[in-house]
Amino acid sequence: MLDLKKLQNNFDETVKKLKKKKIKDEVLKELNRLFVVLKEQKGELEKLQSEQNRKSKLFPVYLKEKKDISELKKELEENKQKITFKQKIVKDLEEELEIYALNIPNIPDDDVPIGEDENDNIELKKVLTPREFDFEPKQHWELGENLGWIDFERGVKLAKSRFSVLKSDAAKLERALINYMLDFNAKRGFNEVCVPYIVNKTSMLSTGQLPKFADDLFKIEGEELYLIPTAEVPLTNLYRDEILKENDLPILMTGYTACFRKEAGSAGRDTRGMIRQHQFDKVELVSITKPDQSDEVFDKMVECASDLLTSLELPHRLVMLCGGDLGFGAAKTIDLEVWLPGQNKYREISSVSNTRDFQARRAKIRFKDGKKNRLVHTLNGSSLAVGRTLIAIMENYQQKDGNILIPEVLKKYL
């Protein structure tokens, strides 16, 4: 959530910054207006309440002195009516303000490039050179079906489209990758955590999936519970409503979970193959830091994911997302895109974001900075999307005869 006081004090600047995310001025203006009006109304309400409290305390005094209380009572009854009326106004304003505030995305960092969509993202660097093939490299779904590694039809039979089944070596490889990634991240100082795959509404609100992106979530019928779209949600919410000790920061975590997404806005995209599924495995990194630590930790997380790909000898590149392509909660994001020879393209395999205090404000995650409580910064990043890593291995390690070599570092995990 935005810092509303900041919005009030630096309105023009904030508007300018949010232009990168295509937010209309009017929305911010209305938000600001509501904020100011609410403050006014609340002030008036508090005055009334103060009077009520003060005079109520006279009751026992009057009774003791055997004074007549009927006049006092009458006054208070009248004042109470005013309070009730004012309370309604304040409550309505608060609700309206919240709807506005929760739907406004995070402010991009100053170094985030201006741009419309993924075409305006900026390539930062390439790591490893794609291999030269002396044959036409196949796409992963062709390899997968030929080897009996991926069963798309039966996945659909069990659930629906965009579900698939991994078999034999692919199933083992998936599991090996998860273990390898967790171990790799642990060596970089990220502590392994195992969390629920189902979370409540408050958790989703705190990390920003709700209220805006309800359409992309699987909701449990009859309950205020949702399947997680990423481990970022439970991992970040671990510290919701807590005031952390300064010495405990930064908190670096890694965790494996399955992830569930409706992919509501992706009809027709990547329908073939395993790139975009309703359920996929992911090993995630989440960090909670002091504000002055978050840039450093961000770099560390990007480096961790990149080195992980390098260790698997998978060529990839780092891309800085432009304002238009930035996610809702992110102030800054670097994507890692892995080379897929079958598709002859780089495809996203990891996304590392710094949300600054955006999620922290919603989730009320703070730390004691001397005497004061300050909001932390939260960061998240994939390390890595496991299914896509499997695909990348299949396409990059494929042989002319259709077999797939196993990356050196994974051998001891199989």
Place this chain on the structure above:
RNA sequence: GGACAGGUGGGUGAGCUGGCUGAAACCACAUCCCUGCUAAGGAUGCGUACUGGUAACGGUACCGAGGGUUCGAAUCCCUCCCUGUCCGCCA
């Protein structure tokens, strides 16, 4: 899922026959003092959010959450959530 018992500040835990209780006491923590030897004594401070004020210092709200009764609720009533124990079920 059923029955009962509970949910109070960082922790333990009073208050719960409604008013001077934002909340005793103890512990933990912080600063200071004393003492000197490895442990103890004393003083003070110590919830969160918003809000007024340069500040000193005030105001409002919060005792699981949301409603209600009342001039006034941590205390009474209702709904929900959670925890514990026993029973049932189960990996």
